[in-house]
Amino acid sequence: MVDTDDYGHYETAWCPGCGNHAILEAVKKALAAGRRKPHKVLFISGIGQAAKAPHYLNANVFNGLHGRSLPVATGAKLANPKLTVIVESGDGCSYGEGGNHFLAAIRRNIDVTLLVHNNQVYGLTKGQASPTSSEGFVTKAQPQGVPSAPFNPVAVAVAMSAGFVARGFSGEIDHLSELIQQGISHRGFAMIDVLQPCISFNTVNTFAWYKKRCYALSSNHDPTDWEAAMKVAYEWGDKIPIGAIYRNNRLPFEAHFPILDEGPLVWRDVNRSMLKKIMEEYG
Amino acid sequence: MRDNTLNILIGGSAGQGLVTLGQLLAKSLVRGGYSIFVTQNYLSRIRGGHNTFAVRAGIEKMIAPRERVDLLVALDSDTVTLHQRDLSSDGLIVLDDDLDIDIDSDLLLKVPFKELAQDRFSNIVALGVAGSLAGLSEDLMAGALEDFLGKKNASLAVENRLALSAAINWSAEHSKPGLKLPTTSNTSRRLMMNGNEAIALGALSAGAMFCAFYPMTPATSINLNLASHAKQMGLIVEQAEDEIAAINMAIGASFAGAPSMVATSGGGFALMVEGVSLAAMTETPLVVVVAQRPGPATGLPTRTEQADLEFVLHAGHGEFPRAVFAPGTVEECFHLTRKAFELAERYQGPIFLLTDQFLADSYRSVIPFDVENLPPLAGCTGTAGMSTYDRYAITESGISPRLLPGMTEHLVVADSDEHTEGGHITEDLTLRRKMVEKRLRKEKGIQAEVIPPVMEGDAGPDQLFVSWGSSEGAVVEAASRLRSEGKRIASLHFSQVWPLIPDQFLAYLEDARQVISVESNANGQLARLIRRETGFEIKKKVLRYDGLPITPESILRELNR
Numbered sequence: 133m134v135d136t137d138d139y140g141h142y143e144t145a146w147c148p149g150c151g152n153h154a155i156l157e158a159v160k161k162a163l164a165a166g167r168r169k170p171h172k173v174l175f176i177s178g179i180g181q182a183a184k185a186p187h188y189l190n191a192n193v194f195n196g197l198h199g200r201s202l203p204v205a206t207g208a209k210l211a212n213p214k215l216t217v218i219v220e221s222g223d224g225c226s227y228g229e230g231g232n233h234f235l236a237a238i239r240r241n242i243d244v245t246l247l248v249h250n251n252q253v254y255g256l257t258k259g260q261a262s263p264t265s266s267e268g269f270v271t272k273a274q275p276q277g278v279p280s281a282p283f284n285p286v287a288v289a290v291a292m293s294a295g296f297v298a299r300g301f302s303g304e305i306d307h308l309s310e311l312i313q314q315g316i317s318h319r320g321f322a323m324i325d326v327l328q329p330c331i332s333f334n335t336v337n338t339f340a341w342y343k344k345r346c347y348a349l350s351s352n353h354d355p356t357d358w359e360a361a362m363k364v365a366y367e368w369g370d371k372i373p374i375g376a377i378y379r380n381n382r383l384p385f386e387a388h389f390p391i392l393d394e395g396p397l398v399w400r401d402v403n404r405s406m407l408k409k410i411m412e413e414y415g
Numbered sequence: 416m417r418d419n420t421l422n423i424l425i426g427g428s429a430g431q432g433l434v435t436l437g438q439l440l441a442k443s444l445v446r447g448g449y450s451i452f453v454t455q456n457y458l459s460r461i462r463g464g465h466n467t468f469a470v471r472a473g474i475e476k477m478i479a480p481r482e483r484v485d486l487l488v489a490l491d492s493d494t495v496t497l498h499q500r501d502l503s504s505d506g507l508i509v510l511d512d513d514l515d516i517d518i519d520s521d522l523l524l525k526v527p528f529k530e531l532a533q534d535r536f537s538n539i540v541a542l543g544v545a546g547s548l549a550g551l552s553e554d555l556m557a558g559a560l561e562d563f564l565g566k567k568n569a570s571l572a573v574e575n576r577l578a579l580s581a582a583i584n585w586s587a588e589h590s591k592p593g594l595k596l597p598t599t600s601n602t603s604r605r606l607m608m609n610g611n612e613a614i615a616l617g618a619l620s621a622g623a624m625f626c627a628f629y630p631m632t633p634a635t636s637i638n639l640n641l642a643s644h645a646k647q648m649g650l651i652v653e654q655a656e657d658e659i660a661a662i663n664m665a666i667g668a669s670f671a672g673a674p675s676m677v678a679t680s681g682g683g684f685a686l687m688v689e690g691v692s693l694a695a696m697t698e699t700p701l702v703v704v705v706a707q708r709p710g711p712a713t714g715l716p717t718r719t720e721q722a723d724l725e726f727v728l729h730a731g732h733g734e735f736p737r738a739v740f741a742p743g744t745v746e747e748c749f750h751l752t753r754k755a756f757e758l759a760e761r762y763q764g765p766i767f768l769l770t771d772q773f774l775a776d777s778y779r780s781v782i783p784f785d786v787e788n789l790p791p792l793a794g795c796t797g798t799a800g801m802s803t804y805d806r807y808a809i810t811e812s813g814i815s816p817r818l819l820p821g822m823t824e825h826l827v828v829a830d831s832d833e834h835t836e837g838g839h840i841t842e843d844l845t846l847r848r849k850m851v852e853k854r855l856r857k858e859k860g861i862q863a864e865v866i867p868p869v870m871e872g873d874a875g876p877d878q879l880f881v882s883w884g885s886s887e888g889a890v891v892e893a894a895s896r897l898r899s900e901g902k903r904i905a906s907l908h909f910s911q912v913w914p915l916i917p918d919q920f921l922a923y924l925e926d927a928r929q930v931i932s933v934e935s936n937a938n939g940q941l942a943r944l945i946r947r948e949t950g951f952e953i954k955k956k957v958l959r960y961d962g963l964p965i966t967p968e969s970i971l972r973e974l975n976r
Contacts, residue, residue: 203661
């Protein structure tokens, strides 16, 4: 048996009331429900308040650079596909600094679960706009309001036919935990955008703001219907849908490498007769 | 052929099959028992322009290019215009009799290309003529051609073969003496391999299992070579979305256990630099190959330079140990790549291999490597039996036992933040000091394994050349020519440029009347580094930074200036 206690309880560096606490709890619940042993799970994160999350649970962790979690996760998953690989980082890390990697990970469909703590603001650097900040959102860095349009990660992911696309809300822990379970179980790239308040730097998109708007998609929504998913992806404003928005059965990236059937890519004896054969081709 | 070597320069525009011709000629020479040395000079374009492929061949081991040309194979008239001045007095120009060139006919061998074969086989006609002049047998050239074409298109093979025969028969009737290589009794098998191919083979032999890359000249062929053997050798090669992704993927794969490498050139490496620092902080083994080309920025994409020594040496923020190898020969490309993997694994961090376009593209004849008896390289140092596990356990050597995530019950936690022994983020400043010192202690181990520079020539010389990387052969040959004129000359060559161990070389510098640095850059970067590390100032510098490789002639020219 695995329960949430196996994932430990740690003091965090987060503000009281931060959405991160709830997301951490939802992650632990999802892992426990999936009976995943801590040593079989690898968290990869970047830099930011959200990226600290893997330090607060028992698992293998690689806490790397800002924006670069997905490439690290891709390399690790390819080297050892038996690992459950989860990337956990914020909106700046995942959609800003790491935007190109986000697109590439969707194209590859690597079997990695990307969990984005999306609070529409930069927390750790104290309150600048993030790629998902609303147009007109005022910060010290954008005193006249954000002049750019917000990035819509869900719409981009659905448009690119990502393997699994969902949106959760930190105020709905069980619902979020269920989405994370689905994402981890999905064989392919799974993106879960998690809306959460930043109590220190986002006074617009508060807990109450999200709570009032977020509604769970009904069971009538068919996540395999791409056009329906695109419609849901563009729903934003007074009503914000949460739930599994889109999924497909594309072959995961690592399935394209038959050599992985022989086990993880760890040091093993070099095939010397093959090496000699290759060398002789230069003769 | 006054030095008993034959220097053939093939010139033409991109798209004329010049490289194929050069490779076939070089392969025929190697199979014929000759030592070869190839220098490729090309423009950054797919069609047109002026490109050259030079093959120097002889019986003794060829160690450097030569500028003076014995046989100029001109696939276009530009080649004659541009290279006629390089022709030796007893040299010969082979060209299409259709080309209207007005020069001394004694120097010319006009070949009726169009009578001998269709236009698209003109490079094969040139092969037949050039090979015949060098004294190569039809069997050798036909064999190389057959192996090159493979078995896919039989009719194409027949047409090529007919073109070759026609050219060889024509040559028999129009023979020109003087260019035939002396017959060789060397029958031991040689391979024809360039620097990039040797790096790829070295990586495979070392057990490389992961490589991610973004294409960039002149490093690309290392990655392509690995990709072509990935299935056979059980590794994964992935073309990443950019160099930043490439190095981070390699770090992720390495963290999970795959011996990993990246290969790029200056601009791509610039993007990777934060990743270098990450590999160092997370203590993740990583081999980084930087094949230099002239910068800054895009520079001269297809030419050569050695101007990234200081860059590679200082790349990555913060302080951490590293080693930088600079192979001087194709053989060293193989062996030092292996060494880089070994050190990366042992010291758990980034280890560099610094080459350049000249060496990357330079085919040489090499004795086959004893791949069946190479010592195996060791993997992870940790054992599953440990009762507790801390990824960054503080040890005397600075090296912490390494376990792989998912391979034991222990949790492996790595962090780019300063971290505890267990790998978790910390701002404990006492621990910070200890961690800095732990990481830097690894430098001691790396220093103990440094490959000493090679001193060759007269003791206490009048002139001592100091060089590194790909210019090795040119410097040795220049030194030997000066010695034959009765001068006391020596050369000191570095194939590892960091760390520097003054005890290994300072006495040589002090014992020479004059020390001369020979480098492919405008500042004398190794000379500056030596001064920084030893206080010894090398005042005289022979520097080349026009994008072309250092040749023995270029060194002697500069010295006489």
